Amino acid sequence: MVLLGLLFLQISVLLVVGDGDGCDRDTSGSGGDLIDLHIIGFFPCTHPADKREYPVDNCDGIDRIPIMKLALEEINERCDLLSGYRLVIDYANSGCASIPATYHLIQQTDPEVPTKLMILGPACSIASELMGEVAQRYMNITQVAYTVSSSLFGKDKVRFPRFYRLVTITEQVADGYVALIEKLNWKRVTVITDEDELNINAGIHTEEKLTSQRVLTRMTFIDDPSEVIKSIEELRARIIVAWIHPRMAVQFWCKVVKRNLAGPDFVWFIPGWFRANWWAAVDGTDCTAEEMKKSLEHTLGGLGNGILDYDPDRVLVSKKTVAQFKQDLNKKNELLGPVKTDIFLNIGYVYDTAWTIALALNASTSMLEEKGLGRLEEYHSEWTEMSDVLTASVASVSFEGISGKVSFHNTSGNRRNPSTRIIQYRDGVAVPIQIYVPSQQDNNFIELPGQSLVWQGGYIPKDAPSPVIQHRSKAETAIVAVTAAVGILSTTFFLLFNVYNRKHLVVKRSSYRLNCVILSGILMGYIGTALYTIEPDDGTGHVPAALLCNLRYWMTEMAFVICFATFFTKIWRLYKVFFNKHLAERKRLKDHYLLLAVGGIVAPALAVLIIQASTYPVTLHSHAKINKDNLAQEEITFMCQGRYHLAFDTVLIIIRMILGIFSLKVAFETKKHLPTEKKYRKYHESAVINLSTIVAIVPSSICEIIVLVFELNNIQTGLLLIITLRECVWMYPMSYLLFVPKSLFIVNM
Structure with a gap:
């Protein structure tokens, strides 16, 4: 069983760090004064070109690993956090697929494998569905995901009773869209979705959030968006919210261009998590890359705000400022080799997820003592009462993270209310313009330095033709x-x-x-x-x-x-x-x-x-x-x-x-x-x-x-x-x- 686990690349990483802030704490792993607390971290280490969805040789090239190691260093250096313990993450490759993630979870039942107190990750919803149900429903393990965005995990409490996440899910991005639509006083809005479950739910949520007077119609297409786009023209729609999967993006937008439905008189909201220069992959379409790029000018989008850096002096849970955090992350990236740390990626959620688990485990020590349930190192998943304490401890967490305020209070119980980054395309590049912060009452939008919404025609487009x-x-x-x-x-x-x-x-x-x-x-x-x-x-x-x-x-x-x-x-x-x-x-x-x-x-x-x-x-x-x-x-x-x-x-x-x-x-x-x-x-x-x-x-x-x-x-x-x-x-x-x-x-x- 152990050999099989090694075959699928489960790597235990023990970080060796020096004393920090005058703390006389040995985190080298050689001393006997610290007890290791193990959690399992799921990361999609499969190479994008590998269609087998099985592990490759190295996980450290993935952009999420450096920021995770930085978080672990900061956590284990703190004297006031997890006293007597050292947090250890055992990395496992989820491959952004269900089978590898579930396989690595099952390996944790091996008596020779250290007991895992919690699950960190994974990145993809599909990797979390089967694995998450087995872990939470049958193994009583609490899961804290960083970028699992499907609404299924928030709605189905029977299958996923111990689930938390930090990412801005599509419905929360939709809230940012709705707030901007209301701010600009647009009354006629058309909502379009493809057949993807996430997008359909986001479309329904958008329609529900907008008043009935604002929604012109909501339409869904399966493979060919031609009829939907034709309907946009017939409805004379001008403000369109499109929830589409990246694989459909080029085909969809090319048809929009050919129908002459993009330009200064239209406002499109499209997902902000498309890869850079996605519009240039025009093979198999009737459009040129230049047509696609030009038509996208001033199109809007939204995505989760993994790194909230508009205020460089904001102090984080690590007691560092945002500016200091970015400097440390850059150094970590230099040591580990070339990795992408683009602020549009969701790496900030990984950092905050690690801190969420660390603070939750720290809070659970006193909770376990009060209930007389023993200590963390005595944890076993079959002990339901102790598992309940660990699950409840996550809900009590509240701190200032790199992605913004992390708190599960006054929400649905398994997700926080993170900020949303509003982007606008400029010369084919998605440029961050504003931050939507739902907790702010007076002004929910924070303009980023030197940025503001710009309109192609020099005026705010109307929601209907004159x-x-x-x-x-x-x-x-x-x-x-x-x-x-x-x-x-x-x-x-x-x-x-x-x-x-x-x-x-x-x-x-x-x-x-x-x-x-x-x-x-x-x-x-x-x-x-x-x-x-x-x-x-x-x-x-x-x-x-x-x-x-x-x-x-x-x-x-x-x-x-x-x-x-x-x-x-x-x-x-x-x-x-x-x-x-x-x-x-x-x-x-x-x-x-x-x-x-x-x-x-x-x-x-x-x-x-x-x-x-x-x-x-x-x-x-x-x-x-x-x-x-x-x-x-x-x-x-x-x-x-x-x-x-x-x-x-x-x-x-x-x-x-x-x-x-x-x-x-x-x-x-x-x-x-x-x-x-x-x-x-x-x-x-x-x-x-x-x-x-x-x-x-x-x-x-x-x-x-x-x-x-x-x-x-x-x-x-x-x-x-x-x-x-x-x-x-x-x-x-x-x-x-x-x-x-x-x-x-x-x-x-």
Whole structure:
């Protein structure tokens, strides 16, 4: 068993240090006055390129080891800490995987292996899950992790009853995001997560922390983020919090770049723990490294604050200042060879974890004595009461660590409230800008010396594009206004002329009453067209706008049906006169019968309009579209639409077409079968006029379909002209062809 343990590289490290601060304490390991207290420290010693996830030859090259040795030296030099004891860490390689970590834990049951009082680490959540459950639930060993960030360990108290951690977990980084969002008064926020459990929990936490008024939506993608990114564009989102795994980062951000969703008008929050220059790994994407780098400018992020160094004079638990600590760490790194000590790494948590365990063990000595449970060197994990004391002693710890204040008071019981470092990308580099400290009440954000938030456009981006109302062009409105005005004046003249000459033989023969109905319908259509020049985008309320929408809609639709229904009855009477063998039948075709027929034809269209008005009336709707030339602007157009507007309009178009087809058929048959005698010449001319007028229904119906296409696609430009053409293409021919010849004939008599 011992040989197998050596095979997997379990290295016991005993530090030899001299006396410090006048303390006459022998920490050399050769004296018999100090008793070794062993803990096991899990570190991911596997080389990143080693896919086997098994140990390699050397752990000392890992960046966490130097700071751990520095912490042990400081702890063992203190005379007022662990009197009579020396803290020893037995290093084990967790490999950032479950099996190696659990294997090394099981080795601790070997009688020849020193008893471990606590577990320090590991670094990865996956390495801690099985190992942590076995250690805490079945072996009664307390675990203090430095960078295990999964929320699972805080929620499942059954599997992990003796778990503590010092890292800033993703939910706490989210708290920093939320605080900054509220500080900058952004009201519309979109949250995106991938399928990773940590990120999903962080996304849910972000949504819960933000008020319901602030969250626009929360979306999750599995492998391909294309649909989610497309939704961002459709939602016109500007402030986006993205919780994504490093393996998805390049693919995700490239799609953001290609959709033109990054730049001065957008604010992205992305995880701050991506490796340096992650954006440059563009192989297999459609982006270049330069595109990725440029698009990241001023993007925000957050990560745990492993080394809180904004105040170099802050005194730590070791009685050193932050400045002195960094000097000592640099010396330690020089002695141990080249290692990375970038402040973005989580090495500060390792240092504070060692001090947490040392202070907890120190506190447990008096607690054990009070309870009469023996001494630390007598500890055995099967002794549950002693294990409970060790677990409780961690909760009592409170000190000033390199990562900030370490205290488990007033929290969930297994984690502290550490600070979060807010970063902002500058020229492809994640630059620390602010420190978010949740314990501070007045101002939770501490700006780092010489740093402040900078915005690409020189202004704080808005959480939504600035609305710009799109108005119709003045030229378009003028054309429609003049066209409608000419139609109103001419139709009014024809109507008055028809009334004035109602007893004239020409007017009487052409059905004076029916002419008045046709002209009234045409006048209604022109007025309805004129109403389209008034834009219903008033800000005083939707009642006037809704009234205007329905009024012009009803007037233009009813004008067509009334005119063509009346016109059809006139043609039908002419048809009956020449095709009915019984001349007496002609006497029955009086105007009042024809007016009843008009009412019967108009009734279906009127019923459709009444049903629509009582169920899904036409109201004012606003439609937004991003200005492609200026992403900070949102083009707002106002359209008069109703629910199932397309269905109702389709029914009205069908009624138009049926009416037009029957009118055309009757007019054609009448002209074809009219007698050729000279006395019937006027009827031939009338039939030609009727036929020409009815033909106008074809382009009118085509224009109606085009109007529907424009409205469904919220196209404002040219819509007014198409509506005008739809109405005038039949109103002008009907009024001028029918009444100009009559008027000229009467005037010239």
